Amino acid sequence: MLAFELNVAGPVHLEMTGKFVAPSSDWIHLSRILQDYELIIMTEGVLYLAGDDTRYTLSKGEYLLLPPYTRQYGYKASGCSFYWLHFKTAGGPAVTDSTGHTADQTETRLLLPQCGTVKSLEKIIVMMKQLQDSVRSYNQKTLNNYMTTVILCELYNQVFHNEHSPVKKTKQEQLYNDIVDYIKWSRSEHIKVSQLAAYFGYNVKYLSHLFTTISGIPLKQYILQQKMELAKFLLTDTNQNISEVSLQLGYKDCHNFMKSFKKIVGLTPTDFRNAYAKRLLFYE
Template sequence: MVAFELIVDAPVDLEITGKFAAPSPDWIHLSRILLDYELIVMTEGVLYLAGDTTYFTVSKGEYLLLPPYTKQFGYKSSNCSFYWLHFKAQEGLTVTDITDTGHTIKPAENRLLLPQYGTVKSLEKIIVMMKQLQDSVRAYNQKTLNNYMTTVILCELYNQVFQSEHSPLRKTKQEQLYNDIVDYIKWSRSEHIKVSQIAAYFGYNEKYLSHLFSTISGIPLKQYILQQKMELAKFLLSDTNQNISEVSLQLGYKDCHNFMKSFKKIVGLTPTDFRNAYAKRLLFYE
């Protein structure tokens, strides 16, 4: 797999960013030569995009990074939406095979090694950060701030990809159970999840499961469930036009006031204040 090493001892230079939504199911990406890096993070549908002679199929939850001087063109109709940003960076090595033992997975502190294509571990977190960058562009348009925020997004992406694809496999039964619980919670965030429900699903004692989880993660299981619900809430508030009641229902809350109270406790802002703080989304059609 191709990967790009970016030198980030200084922040990268943001050129432009936005969110794209296909204007029709028949939309096909334009043909052009890139003058800088483009990062695409998919939020809905499938994007059929070629870079030189490589044809990519990029689905929701996946990203694509194309380098400068790439001939980019759509090769099929793509009914999709995605966040994107163009940036310039000082490039180190271009690794043609990230599994090659001659190249280390962990670059130096001032370098990021990003595979050209991959799956993000937390799509909602990346989207919220992209939205915050767009809010900064609209509200301040201050180059230094925008450059640092773009660099932070790339660092977050590197850590998500590195942790999800290249971290050593957990070997113990307890650690595997912990991973299974984490996955179960992420898939069930739109439900009213209880610790007793999780314990019953995995066939363990509720007290034992709670102790195991807090020992490995450092936080109580109930707290983790709440945090994951609020991560999804932040995504819905920043990337959709659903009202507070609709977001509350989607997260499994029967009482909207309980949702607002929980959100304020975890995030430090009310849902309305959070939405208003990052309301300046950039929507572009290419």
């Protein structure tokens, strides 16, 4: 798989960023030659995009990184939405094969595969929205450059580092990972620890102890944290009101949701939304 080696000894240079929403299902990406790197992170629908002679089909939760001087064009109608940012790094684009290069990683270089799936789309999107708010609120280059670099570092840790970890998983670690996946897929439901124990065939005390031993936090607390991560994404990326967000997370009482959110995040849902309210939205 192709990967790009990015120099992060200093911050990368942000050129532009925004969120794109296709005006219709017939929209096709324009044709152009990129003058810088472009990172695309999908949030909805499917994007049919080509880079030179390679065609990509990108769905929600997937990303694509295209280097400078790439001939970029849509090859099929795409009803979709995605976050994007353009940036430059010191030196020209370095292309390599990502296989077998983990030993060469340093704190000043990131080796990012050209495309892949992010582990936590919500976290990346919140960071992208914070960057956009910074651009609109301050437009201070140094701040924006560092925030862009942090996003790339987060993407690297989500995609590359975790996928290539050589650590062999034990039976307990695999069970822990299965619990984590179950919770992430069920965050819109009212999840109880007893429900998890019944699903995986263990008693509540054993499952709770196992999870706390590996993660360092109680299972019940982790469930709540994951719900609030999804809540932050919905407050950041949608225009749903607080009641709609609470219902989507499985809360019957909006006040209970607001109380839980304030406890975990430190802000009310409204204060959190207002803190990073200035999204940059594009339709062309």
